[in-house]
Amino acid sequence: MADIPGYTYGTAEVARSPVSLEDLEKLKQTIQFSEEDHEYLRMVGEALSDQTDALFEHWMSLFGPIFMSYFAGPDGTPDERYLGAAHPRFVQWIFDTCNRTYDQDWLNYQHEIGLRHHRTKKNQTDNVDSVPIVHFRYLWAVVYPMSAIRPFLARKDHSDEEVDKMHQAWTKALMLSVILWSHPYVKDGDW
Amino acid sequence: MADIPGYTYGTAEVARSPVSLEDLEKLKQTIQFSEEDHEYLRMVGEALSDQTDALFEHWMSLFGPIFMSYFAGPDGTPDERYLGAAHPRFVQWIFDTCNRTYDQDWLNYQHEIGLRHHRTKKNQTDNVDSVPIVHFRYLWAVVYPMSAIRPFLARKDHSDEEVDKMHQAWTKALMLSVILWSHPYVKDGDW
Numbered sequence: 001m002a003d004i005p006g007y008t009y010g011t012a013e014v015a016r017s018p019v020s021l022e023d024l025e026k027l028k029q030t031i032q033f034s035e036e037d038h039e040y041l042r043m044v045g046e047a048l049s050d051q052t053d054a055l056f057e058h059w060m061s062l063f064g065p066i067f068m069s070y071f072a073g074p075d076g077t078p079d080e081r082y083l084g085a086a087h088p089r090f091v092q093w094i095f096d097t098c099n100r101t102y103d104q105d106w107l108n109y110q111h112e113i114g115l116r117h118h119r120t121k122k123n124q125t126d127n128v129d130s131v132p133i134v135h136f137r138y139l140w141a142v143v144y145p146m147s148a149i150r151p152f153l154a155r156k157d158h159s160d161e162e163v164d165k166m167h168q169a170w171t172k173a174l175m176l177s178v179i180l181w182s183h184p185y186v187k188d189g190d191w
Numbered sequence: 192m193a194d195i196p197g198y199t200y201g202t203a204e205v206a207r208s209p210v211s212l213e214d215l216e217k218l219k220q221t222i223q224f225s226e227e228d229h230e231y232l233r234m235v236g237e238a239l240s241d242q243t244d245a246l247f248e249h250w251m252s253l254f255g256p257i258f259m260s261y262f263a264g265p266d267g268t269p270d271e272r273y274l275g276a277a278h279p280r281f282v283q284w285i286f287d288t289c290n291r292t293y294d295q296d297w298l299n300y301q302h303e304i305g306l307r308h309h310r311t312k313k314n315q316t317d318n319v320d321s322v323p324i325v326h327f328r329y330l331w332a333v334v335y336p337m338s339a340i341r342p343f344l345a346r347k348d349h350s351d352e353e354v355d356k357m358h359q360a361w362t363k364a365l366m367l368s369v370i371l372w373s374h375p376y377v378k379d380g381d382w
Contacts (some may be wrong), residue, residue: 140373
């Protein structure tokens with residue numbers, strides 16, 4: 001993990017999240033995210049471990065043009081260096097979501113991910129000249145297609161009920177994450 | 192419908208949404224929301240038509256305290272008049288989501304719903320003295336529990352596959368709606 005350029009999870013480079021662990025706990029309760037979901041997320045991580053290329057291709061088949069538009073360079077076409085640099089962090093994010101403890105480091109890094117999509121820090125990590133922001137509406141619009149991964153979860157040796165719970169845990173974790181990523185987009189005091 | 196106080200859908204009292212129909216169409220595509228989903232939403236509306244009290248009670252069992260906190264009056268307890276006035280609009284929203292055409296009037300009313308949750312217009316419709324805003328994070332945190340209504344959809348005479356598609360259509364419609372409701376919360380140019 002330490003070998004991924006720009007992946008600063010748990011380091012002193014990551015600022016403290018403006019969200020408290022108490023706020024995180026209340027959010028988890030409202031989303032119905034429990035300790036059991038962490039168990040099922042670990043199973044999601046195992047199930048996806050040898051399928052990340054296929055999963056990424058599937059997602060691109062659903063929302064590739066929008067996704068790629070946010071990697072556009074000055075000539076309007078995707079900046080291949082930017083795409084290549086961001087991709088391993090994207091894959092790592094899947095496994096962090098499945099395997100990390102949702103503690104202060106996790107909370108801080110969710111805020112960092114939000115800043116890197118927002119105009120506050122977009123393009124800085126990879127020092128690229130691209131569009132200034134991933135718009136809020138598309139940050140959220142991809143959540144549904146990114147949550148609908150049941151077929152990928154069902155390819156392993158789990159019961160239907162287990163696959164349902166894995167799918168639910170993944171969906172809740174996505175919702176929780178993107179609520180945190182949204183913080184830089186929201187007007188002061190309204191989050 | 193015309194008898195619900197404060198329900199102004201399709202009237203001249205509702206301002207034009209800042210979101211264009213073209214932007215709506217792109218969002219629907221990204222969320223994978225299609226014409227077929229409207230057919231399944233109509234089935235959702237039929238399935239829920241005699242269950243709205245039970246569904247509301249179920250939702251309150253999941254996130255009642257947070258929900259009620261946004262109806263608090265000056266003494267910190269829920270304002271019963273406010274709750275009573277908002278409830279029929281809440282129920283009507285379920286059926287609008289299921290049965291309305293997602294046209295300019297629908298788009299305008301989603302923005303109006305956003306304004307009424309945001310500090311821009313909260314409390315004005317019912318002329319109440321309550322907390323100034325429904326925070327962004329809880330507007331979104333209730334989306335997961337509000338989407339997880341498969342047991343309610345499965346109580347009617349539909350196949351498992353139909354119930355799945357009804358559930359998916361409802362989930363997509365919720366995501367689409369709350370992206371639109373979020374507009375007043377997001378910094379200028381970032382939505």
